[in-house]
Amino acid sequence: MGKEISVIGVPLDLGQTRRGVDMGPSAIRYAGMIERLEMIGYDVEDLGDLRVERPHRSELDENPKLKNLKQIVTACTELATKVDNVLERKRIPVVLGGDHSIAIGTLAGVTKHYNNLGVIWFDAHGDLNTEEITPSGNIHGMPLAASLGYGHAVLTNLYGICPKVKKENIVIIGARALDDGEKEFIRKEGIKVFTMHEIDRLGMAAVMEETIRYLSHADGVHLSLDLDGLDPHDAPGVGTPVIGGLSYREGHLAMEMLAESGLITSAEFVEVNPILDEKNKTAITAVALMGSLFGEKLK
Numbered sequence: 001m002g003k004e005i006s007v008i009g010v011p012l013d014l015g016q017t018r019r020g021v022d023m024g025p026s027a028i029r030y031a032g033m034i035e036r037l038e039m040i041g042y043d044v045e046d047l048g049d050l051r052v053e054r055p056h057r058s059e060l061d062e063n064p065k066l067k068n069l070k071q072i073v074t075a076c077t078e079l080a081t082k083v084d085n086v087l088e089r090k091r092i093p094v095v096l097g098g099d100h101s102i103a104i105g106t107l108a109g110v111t112k113h114y115n116n117l118g119v120i121w122f123d124a125h126g127d128l129n130t131e132e133i134t135p136s137g138n139i140h141g142m143p144l145a146a147s148l149g150y151g152h153a154v155l156t157n158l159y160g161i162c163p164k165v166k167k168e169n170i171v172i173i174g175a176r177a178l179d180d181g182e183k184e185f186i187r188k189e190g191i192k193v194f195t196m197h198e199i200d201r202l203g204m205a206a207v208m209e210e211t212i213r214y215l216s217h218a219d220g221v222h223l224s225l226d227l228d229g230l231d232p233h234d235a236p237g238v239g240t241p242v243i244g245g246l247s248y249r250e251g252h253l254a255m256e257m258l259a260e261s262g263l264i265t266s267a268e269f270v271e272v273n274p275i276l277d278e279k280n281k282t283a284i285t286a287v288a289l290m291g292s293l294f295g296e297k298l299k
């Protein structure tokens, strides 16, 4: 991968019920993201934010098992086109959320460019729900399932590519709030998951070594980083915080090891909600992690 990054903001908060995550892209930019990446030596192009249409009041809760489906599909399709175009121009796409439902669009645009895409899903959650098993109807709990080809056809077929990633090419890191249906899905499909239990037992360094080995055959690896993977102490500004998460240091170690591996070819940082945050702490953490991911050194 070269040293050219293109940034795309997706101010979408319709994949869940707490407003405010639409301001995530602004908060992350305000935390100094562009300057930070330029300092490391990247040529950074900011493509600005996508326009996200709001649902009419009459459309609200049209389908309580797939809330705001229409608007999410529209935004994800537009995002897929943008990401596709960035990779076409041989630049690294970095997508700023927005809630995690946007990953369906990011992955759609990314996967076109690889035969064997790997995905690292850094998250407290599995995001492996479908409309049949979702406890909430929130689409931000479904993007990984949709990308694997499970769920509503309009999500699984988004951008005309299904599935977007193979089950043996996924690693979930930081899970500690999996729904019963998701646990069953993981068992049945044999998806690689490092829960907090494994991270505690093995240590973050071993977890990342194994992750990097597991994905070493991939011809591209996308990092989908949900800030709620971190402990709420370091990332309080997220809609669905779960105690007992990864520490700031573990997060950095993970990013540094990924930087060393040279595996990562695209990334997204999602679920930053400045309304729920403390003095933009979560966006600042996101930018610090980005620095490590893109090769910032301590000395």
Ligand SMILES: NC(=[NH2+])NCCC[C@H](N)C(=O)O
Residues within 6 Å of the ligand: 099, 100, 101, 125, 126, 127, 129, 134, 135, 136, 137, 138, 140, 141, 142, 177, 179, 226, 228, 240, 271
């Ligand atoms: N991207 C996220 N933060 N997802 C949280 C999902 C929570 C829960 N599993 C649900 O389906 O509603």
Ligand SMILES: [Mn+2]
Residues within 6 Å of the ligand: 123, 124, 125, 226, 228, 229, 240
């Ligand atoms: Mn999450």
Ligand SMILES: [Mn+2]
Residues within 6 Å of the ligand: 100, 123, 125, 127, 140, 226
């Ligand atoms: Mn998530």
